[in-house]
Each structure stands twice: as structure tokens, then as C-alpha cells.
Amino acid sequence: MTFGELARWERGSERVLVSTKILDLRSVRFRNPAKEIEKDFVVIHAPDWVNVVALTPGNHLVLVRQFRFGANAFSLEIPGGMIEKGEDPVTAGTRELLEETGFGGGVASLIGSVQPNPAIQDNRCHFVLVDGAVPTGPLHWDSDEEIETSTAPVADVLAWARSGKITHSLTIAALTFLEGIRRI
Amino acid sequence: MTFGELARWERGSERVLVSTKILDLRSVRFRNPAKEIEKDFVVIHAPDWVNVVALTPGNHLVLVRQFRFGANAFSLEIPGGMIEKGEDPVTAGTRELLEETGFGGGVASLIGSVQPNPAIQDNRCHFVLVDGAVPTGPLHWDSDEEIETSTAPVADVLAWARSGKITHSLTIAALTFLEGIRRI
Numbered sequence: 001m002t003f004g005e006l007a008r009w010e011r012g013s014e015r016v017l018v019s020t021k022i023l024d025l026r027s028v029r030f031r032n033p034a035k036e037i038e039k040d041f042v043v044i045h046a047p048d049w050v051n052v053v054a055l056t057p058g059n060h061l062v063l064v065r066q067f068r069f070g071a072n073a074f075s076l077e078i079p080g081g082m083i084e085k086g087e088d089p090v091t092a093g094t095r096e097l098l099e100e101t102g103f104g105g106g107v108a109s110l111i112g113s114v115q116p117n118p119a120i121q122d123n124r125c126h127f128v129l130v131d132g133a134v135p136t137g138p139l140h141w142d143s144d145e146e147i148e149t150s151t152a153p154v155a156d157v158l159a160w161a162r163s164g165k166i167t168h169s170l171t172i173a174a175l176t177f178l179e180g181i182r183r184i
Numbered sequence: 185m186t187f188g189e190l191a192r193w194e195r196g197s198e199r200v201l202v203s204t205k206i207l208d209l210r211s212v213r214f215r216n217p218a219k220e221i222e223k224d225f226v227v228i229h230a231p232d233w234v235n236v237v238a239l240t241p242g243n244h245l246v247l248v249r250q251f252r253f254g255a256n257a258f259s260l261e262i263p264g265g266m267i268e269k270g271e272d273p274v275t276a277g278t279r280e281l282l283e284e285t286g287f288g289g290g291v292a293s294l295i296g297s298v299q300p301n302p303a304i305q306d307n308r309c310h311f312v313l314v315d316g317a318v319p320t321g322p323l324h325w326d327s328d329e330e331i332e333t334s335t336a337p338v339a340d341v342l343a344w345a346r347s348g349k350i351t352h353s354l355t356i357a358a359l360t361f362l363e364g365i366r367r368i
Binding site: 006007008009011017018020021022023025028030032037039041042043044065067068069070071072073074075077112113114116117118119121122124125144146148158161162164167168169170172176177180 | 189190191192193195201202204205206207209212214216221223225226227228249250251252253254255256257258259261296297298299300301302303304305306308309328330332342345346348351352353354356357359360361364
């Protein structure tokens with residue numbers, strides 16, 4: 001494989017089309033010097049996200065089930081959320097895990113990062129492993145959150161992904177990184 | 185695991201905040217009958233997408249590298265794109281594969297579907313396997329596309345995902361489905 005022949009587009013000025021609490025929609029001017037063309041592209045600007053692979057001492061994965069407004073349906077996922085300004089992914093991941101599920105403790109580490117959608121989004125999603133998580137504290141849900149927590153063997157979760165019971169692409173990608181560090 | 189205790193939100197009226205060629209940003213009213221509250225949530229409306237797991241007769245995966253405007257960087261991915269009105273995922277996948285890479289032939293089948301982001305998006309991404317793909321035709325890039333095609337052993341691609349060389353979450357999720365039907 002040879003890299004480097006493709007022309008790089010240069011990012012120019014941008015304007016915010018809509019600003020919301022969770023993301024901005026922007027129109028960004030790009031210029032291709034090789035082709036001598038300029039065009040506007042839509043870019044979703046959002047803070048980085050974190051998703052948490054929390055394993056219990058019995059090697060079960062901590063899952064959350066909640067209503068998701070985009071899909072207009074319930075969704076079974078691993079815990080996660082937006083990383084706040086100044087937070088590193090591990091701090092954000094352990095915070096989200098505790099707030100959403102009450103699970104904490106164990107050893108937390110960053111096991112991978114992805115781009116949810118490099119074509120139209122500028123942010124990354126980080127995957128944090130919390131190894132040895134146990135129920136430790138009270139829940140702190142946002143006002144419109146209502147979350148059901150459960151645990152299941154990782155192999156079952158992978159089977160659920162392949163059979164359509166788990167459909168969240170970031171949860172499925174997180175399993176790939178977990179497989180990279182231990183056999184499921 | 186017990187399901188069903190969580191209150192379902194009811195989707196109400198919506199208004200389009202911004203409409204673009206590839207997606208609409210909408211504000212959607214949801215009502216929670218159990219809590220007796222109503223709130224507006226941001227939803228990205230987009231057509232379903234398709235990503236193509238194309239394997240050559242030598243069991244190499246077909247990859248594309250292109251500039252991605254969201255990430256403002258080059259990205260190594262599997263081929264894919266938007267499903268057009270009236271297309272089924274398999275038709276759209278074989279079309280995108282041929283347009284972007286010139287690969288065709290083989291046997292095409294749907295091996296899985298995910299939600300790219302159920303929290304804020306309403307669409308799905310379908311994964312189509314094209315088994316036995318070979319170079320067959322000329323390329324048909326969109327005016328702002330410039331795509332470098334390559335092939336690599338699937339195990340290498342998985343290693344690249346885990347080492348950060350492949351970062352596209354949907355490409356990584358697609359590998360999970362491929363692993364579900366054959367050992368990598």
C-alpha cells in the first residue's frame with residue numbers, strides 16, 4: 001500500500017449553522033489546491049465522547065438500557081457520555097460509569113479511540129476499560145435520564161451484537177478493542 | 185436481565201433546524217407520560233448508510249483511503265456511502281463498491297446492521313459482504329471524491345484498528361460481523 005498521492009484539502013473559514021447543547025452544525029470551506037476548487041462541507045462539531053467497558057470481578061460486562069431519542073427506541077449499550085472540558089478520557093469514563101450505573105472501583109485505563117464518523121464529525125470516542133468494577137455508590141442521572149443497569153458475560157454481549165440485540169456501533173467497536181487485550 | 189420497567193417517551197412534533205444534502209438537523213418534541221414532562225431533543229435525520237466488506241478470492245479486504253472533511257484528515261476505511269431512495273442495502277453496497285473502487289463480482293449478502301448513534305441519529309448503517317470481489321470496471325467518483333484503493337489481509341486490518349491506523353468506528357464494527365461468520 002502506498003500513501004501520499006492524494007491531494008490534501010485545506011480547511012478554511014467556517015460558520016455555525018446551528019448551535020445546540022450537544023453539538024454544533026457547521027459549514028466549513030475547504031480548498032483543494034491540486035484541483036483548484038473550493039467547496040463548503042457540513043461538519044458536526046461535538047466534544048469527544050467516552051464509552052466504558054466495565055468488567056466485574058466475575059468477568060461480566062456492565063450494560064445500560066435506556067430510551068434513545070435519535071432512534072426513538074430503547075437501546076442496550078455500554079455506559080458513556082460526553083467528556084467535559086478539562087477532563088481526560090479515564091476520568092470522564094469512571095465518572096460516567098458511576099453516575100449512570102453506580103459501578104466503580106477496579107483499575108481504569110484507556111484501551112482505544114475511534115472516530116464515530118470522520119466523514120461528517122470532528123470528534124473522537126475513547127474506550128475506557130474499568131477492570132474489577134463493583135456496585136459502589138448512588139446514581140446521578142440527568143433529569144431526562146432513566147437507566148436500567150445489568151451485567152452479562154462478554155461472549156453473550158458479542159452474540160447479542162451479531163444477532164441484532166445490541167445495535168449501537170460504538171458499543172460494538174468497543175468489543176473489538178476488548179478482544180484485542182483479552183480473549184472473549 | 186429484566187426489560188420493560190423503563191418509561192417509553194412518545195415522539196411528538198418536530199421542526200427542521202437545518203436541512204443539508206446529507207442530513208437534516210431536527211428538534212423533536214418528546215413526552216414522558218410517566219414523568220409528565222415534555223422536552224425538545226436534537227435529532228440528526230439521515231438516510232441509511234451502507235458499508236461494504238469486500239473480500240478478494242485471496243481473502244484480502246478491499247480498503248479505501250480518502251480525505252474526510254469531518255476529521256480534516258485522511259482516513260482508511262471500507263467502501264460505503266448513502267443508500268439511495270428505493271435501493272436495498274445489497275444493491276447500494278455493490279454500487280458503492282464498484283463506483284469507489286472498481287471492484288465487483290462475487291456473491292453479495294447482508295451480514296448485519298447497526299445504529300451509528302441511537303442517542304442523536306435516526307438512521308442505520310448496513311454491512312454488506314461481497315465475497316470473491318475482483319477488479320471489474322472503471323471508477324465513478326463524485327466530483328469531490330478522490331479515493332485510493334488497496335487490499336490487505338483481514339487480520340492485518342484488525343491489527344491496524346487496534347493500533348490506531350484504522351479509526352473509523354463503522355469499519356471496526358463491520359469487522360465484528362465478519363468475525364461472526366468466519367474466523368479472521
